[in-house]
Structure formats: C-alpha cells, structure tokens
Amino acid sequence: MAARSFVVVGGTSGLGLAVARLLVDEYRVAVLSDQADEVATVTAELGCDGSVCDVSDHDQVHEAFAALARRWDTIDGVAACASMWAGGDLEDLAPERIRRAVEVNVLGATYVLKEALHHLRRQGYGNVVWIGAMAVAKPRPGIPVYRATKSYGSSLVESLAEAQHSNAVKVMQVHPGPMPTRLQERVGDEFLDEVYALPEQVAAEVVRLLLLTPDDLYVSGERVLRADGRF
Template sequence: MDAKTFVVVGGTSGLGLAVARQIGKDHRVAVLGDVPDEVSAVAAELGCTGLVCDVSLHEHVRAAFAEVVDRYGVIDGVVTCASVWAGGDLLELPPERIRRAVEVNALGTTYVLREALYHLHRQGFGNVVYTGAMAVVKARPGIPVYRATKSYGASLVESLAEAQHSNRIKVMQLHPGPMPTRLQERVGAEFLDEIYALPEQVASEVVRLLLLAPDDLYVSNELVLRADGRW
C-alpha cells in the first residue's frame, strides 16, 4: 500500500498521540501541538514531522498546513483532537478559562477545518475527522462551557459535510466518551464513566475513517457515537 500523508492536530497526547502512533506505522504523519518540547519529543519518538501550532491563531494553522503540503505535496486526511477543558459551574469559571476554551475548541476547530478543506478541495480528495465528545449528545452537569464549545464543532462539521457535494472529500465526526488521558486527569475522576474505552481503542476507529478511499461508499457526515467501550 502506498504511504499517505495525514495531519494529526493535537497529536502530542491522549487520543491524538494514539492516532499518530497507529497510522504512522505505515504512513507519513505531521503532528501539530502548541508545546514545543512535546512536539519535539513526539516527532523524535515516531520519526514524523512535528510542527508547533496554536490552533487559536489562524496564521499558525495556515502556516502549518502550508508546510505539510510543501513537504509532501498532498494531505490525505486530517484529524483534529486539540481541545481545552473548561469544567465547573459557569459562575465559578474564570473569564480567561472561558475565553481559552472558546478560542481552542471553537475558533481553533474552525481554522483547522478551513485550512484542511482548502487543501483537500485544491487536490480534489481527502478525509477530515472531527473529534467531539459524548457530552454533545448527552448533557452532563458541571460542564456547560465545554459542552457548548464542543457542540459548536459538531454543528460546524454537520454543515460542512453537507456542503461538499462529493464523496471524494469526506467530513466526519466521532464522539468518544471519557477516556484515561491527560485531559481526563485535569477533569477529575468524577467525570470518568464506569465503562470506558482506552485511547488506543478509539484511535482505531479514527484511523478507519481516515483511511477511507475517495470512491468508498458515501459516508460524509458519518457520525460515530459511543466510542466509549459500550456495545
């Protein structure tokens, strides 16, 4: 199988890192993250391209995608896993935490999808996978801002998927439940379900979507729910 090129946004930890490890075994990977030391460490571990990118800044996202295209010519797929946690009662959340969640989870997702689709349209094919959260589907107390920002991403993907008018460019979304990741450590054990999937298990589903061929059956806006260990 010919090697393809994939961009993993938020690929330095958790689900993003698990995706990069799996798909990087047979394909070229560019990992994007906002902490330079973490990007360097993952690039060294996987032997892949590592790019420092704060997704809340459009110029960062545009430059990162342009560099990937400059190096490899095409982008076969993009998965966006970058996310900022904002848990707690709205009245207790510091304004700066609210702003950062909106900047990364909403604006950052918008910028990544904008640049991804620009390049996929230019070349005429490719897959995009948005990683949301089960919180979008089922409301949970204590996370109003986080849920709202992830719901924004889901709504954006639904509209973009319908706008492609071609199965050669697939825009899909996956909503995992809580997983034992670094983000989950920040969240706290009270938000971890009794039944859950490991990042490596959910990553397999992300990789399946990324590897869909342009002429595969119509799956744009395919929605994978309960990627959390349940049947």
C-alpha cells in the same frame, strides 16, 4: 503510488498521540501542538514530522498546513484532536478559562477545518475526522461551557459535510466518552464512567475513517461512533 500523508492536530498526547502511533509505521505523519517540548519529544520518538501550532491563531494554522502541503504535495487526511477542557459551573469559571475554551474549541476547530478542507478540495479528495465528545449528545452537570464549545464544532462539521457535494472529500466526527487521558486527569475521576473506551480503541476507529478512499461509499457528516464503551 505515493505514500499517504496525515496530519494529527493535537497529536502529542491522549487520543491524538494514539492516532499518530497507529499511522506512523505505514504512512507519513505530522503532529501539531502548541507545546514545543511535546512536539520535539513525539517527533523524535515516532520519527514523524511535527510543528508548533496554536490552533487559535489562524496564521499559525495556515502556515502549518501550507508547509506540509509544500513538503508532501498532498494531504490525505486530517485528525482534528485538539481540545480544551473547561469544567465547572458557569459562575465558578474564570473568564480566562472560558476565553481559552472558546479559542481552542471554537476558533481552533474553525481554523483547522478551514485550512484542511482548502487543501483537500484543491486536490479533490481526502478525509477529515473531527473529535467531539459524548457531552454533545448527553448533557452532564458541571460542563456547560465545554459542552457548548464542542457542540459548535459538531454543528460546523455537519454543515461542512453537506457543503462538499462529493463523497471524495469526507468530513466526519467521532464522539468519545471520558477516556483515561491527560485531559481526563484535568477533569477528575468523577467524570470517568465505570465503562469507557481506551484512547487506543478510539484511535483505531479514527484511523479507519482517515483511511477511507474516495471510492468508499461512506456517509460524510455522520456521527460515526459514540465511543463511550457502551456498545
């Protein structure tokens, strides 16, 4: 059987990097990021594939997935981990920050899911795991734009999961709570709960979902985990 192949979008830091680390010893892995230096560092460290890709640019996303499909022939799973933080009251947020959050969390999610599902449906199987946020399920003060943009992705995943009409192509979502990652550093300590999951712990659940086979009777579209540590 050919080696299984996985794409980790936003795979050079935080949860995405933790997912790539768990996969790379046994599977073919490619990390995508808009930071060229990080792609170079991670691919050298992990010995995996990688490419520079701004998820808000559809042409870049299309070419990144097309290149991997040509190289590997099949793509078994995609972890969509790229995310843009936008914290603060709406009236205090700079228009540039709002725009970028929409570009990454809304357009980026749309483009990644569009291209991922194109290839999975072409081959007839595969899994997509989109990373949301607990903010979608539990509003918190000071994050209206972040929550709104992540809520878009959650709604998109639910609709796309229904549209597959097959258990062979699974579209799933994981909603972590605040984690000690680089994004969390930008957020500030006031948003880090006293009880929280580590990126490695959440990554193990993401990988479990990525490795589900077409014969696994998993309910595609479910919010499979609220990984905020409060189990």
